[in-house]
Amino acid sequence: MDPVFIAIQLLNGLQYGLLLFLIASGLTLIFGIMGIINLAHGAMYMIGAYLAYDLTLRTGSFWLALLLAVPIAVVLGLVIERLFLGTLYRRDHLYQVLLTFGLILVLNEAQRIIWGSDVQSVPVPASLSGNIALTGNLQYPVYRLFVAAICLLVAGGIYWIIRHTRLGIVIRAGAVNRDMVEGLGIDVRTLFTLIFSVGVGLAAFAGMLSAPMTSLYPGMGDNILITCFVIVVIGGIGSIKGAFLGSLLIGQAATFGPVLLPALASVIIYLIMAAVLIIKPRGLFA
């Protein structure tokens, strides 16, 4: 491969990694701060993609669909947290695994009932449907660059909130010692609802952004969930920085791995996870 193609592959990996970060960041926040293992995170990614598809069909505009779908996803997250998770905070993780696994089944089946099992797709919005010519016979879709930029913005936003706002201080404190934060008169319950809704909202948002780049099919969230769990484990649980670097690492591995080491293509991310855990059993940044 010549340098130009290596550069394009780096860009491919970066774009994929940034998208993974949107999903993994919510997963790591929910797990690190609330101590909740949310297996339904991937299903929310799928729901987001289908919401984008559905609302684009209804409104005729992808942007309008995004605008409508984000609050719907956040409210869905809110409802799930209030209805199902409230009693599980003090319980063993296995209860959460059981419940959120049940949620996967429910959400997957709901998807099938509402949108059917056909493969669906969302057209790329006209304003971003162009390509940028990078080399003689290869063009880069503008939409992919746009997604990368949006993901970077969101990543920056999350980082800024966690590091430089009062809310961020409370979130970090709640992660370390919930009882103390409650003792200071802060309503942790509401805080948790907020984090969960935003977290799964981010996963759904990633699904919406993916919709024009991917095919929508039942169970599309299951594979991405596993990839994101791997990222969270690599980065260290609850660490946003870890999730960010883990996402970029896995993004590149998933891009270069299959091309350079085709034999290891399907196991490469697990090999990386195993290697990280051997060196740092708690992940890179926990």
Added chain:
Amino acid sequence: MKRARIRKHTRHLLTGLGLFFLASFQPLLAQQNEAGQATPVKLGLMLPYSGTYAPLGESITNGLKLAIKQNGDQLGGRPVEYVVLDSEADASKAPQNMSRLVKGDKVDVVIGPVHSGVAMGMLKVAKQTGAIMIIPNAGLGAATGQLCMPNVFRTSFSMWQDSYPMGKVAYDRGHRKVVTITWNYAGGKEDIAGFEESFSKAGGEVVKQILVPFPETQFQPYLTDIASIKPDAVYTFFAGAGAVRFVRDYAKVGLKDSVPLLGSGFLTDGNLDAQGEAAEGILTTLHYADGLDSDVDRAFRGAYGKAYERKLDTYAVQGYDAGMMLVQALDQTGGNSTDRDALIPALASVKLNSPRGPVTFSKAHHPIQNIYLRQVKDGRNQVIDVASRALEDPARGCRM
């Protein structure tokens, strides 16, 4: 304190991850019992109703039921009972699912599966129990090759059968250096092997063979790789959601205009709506096409369109032919579905006047059929030629 908690968390998370892998989605078992006077013929449907291949399972089911409905909802004078089981396209559950249908539900005939990996598991059970099995899709060569057996029939195709004719077509169109790309699983590898066999026999060269982990659909890195190789053409096998994604991404990165895309018909079949503009002009070979325009085909399309909302595709034809096969064979045995010594020869002698053209069955119980060269025009897989007439699969390794 915090370290210990995180270590515990990591452990739990890994446990959760493991459980997610292990926990299996409970197959949905829908039993339909219609009160009939005569005991019903029991058909076990073992097809995917969830996951990537769910649409294929649905099409096959539609086609099968249409054929039986057109026969007055009966087979050989007996009502029909369907036992439906979601195979989930999960190969690891195939043997137990098949056993459940054969030994538990005691079905007369099993129809399935879609996915070749599942077929392998089912064939094991078919071998042990002698249960009659009609494969309405899975194209692994072995089913009518080294694993062939009297009680197993196929109404679909083999990977080799659909891709072999394309090798010569590619060479005749002036392509000399081709990259092949498919998923790294038996079906995909057999498909590109069939293409490569005839392409290199004609004098062409496959310069690179790319195998993508199944069911990965992040194609961007591979497309970048193909662009750097600059072959004369790309031959590909993908199906379902992966096929939609591949065709759209191929067009999106601009390869469509510089490197012609050839494929197995599954690349575009049932996917054209989703692929849209990106599929226009793609050449594929398959055992069915749009615009065959025979009386049988027209009648079938009309009836299917009336009965179902889903757009008609090749999978529906395969399901329909499985149904027609049962209709003919059970008429011949006078509705006897339990005497395998009578039913097997009856099935083997079936001659179908299928929507896809004439179909008879080889010694290995595999369809002898036309393979059409199709080009995507205005959202249809328009037939432009017969790539190979009455092609018989070589059934390598079959001793029956």
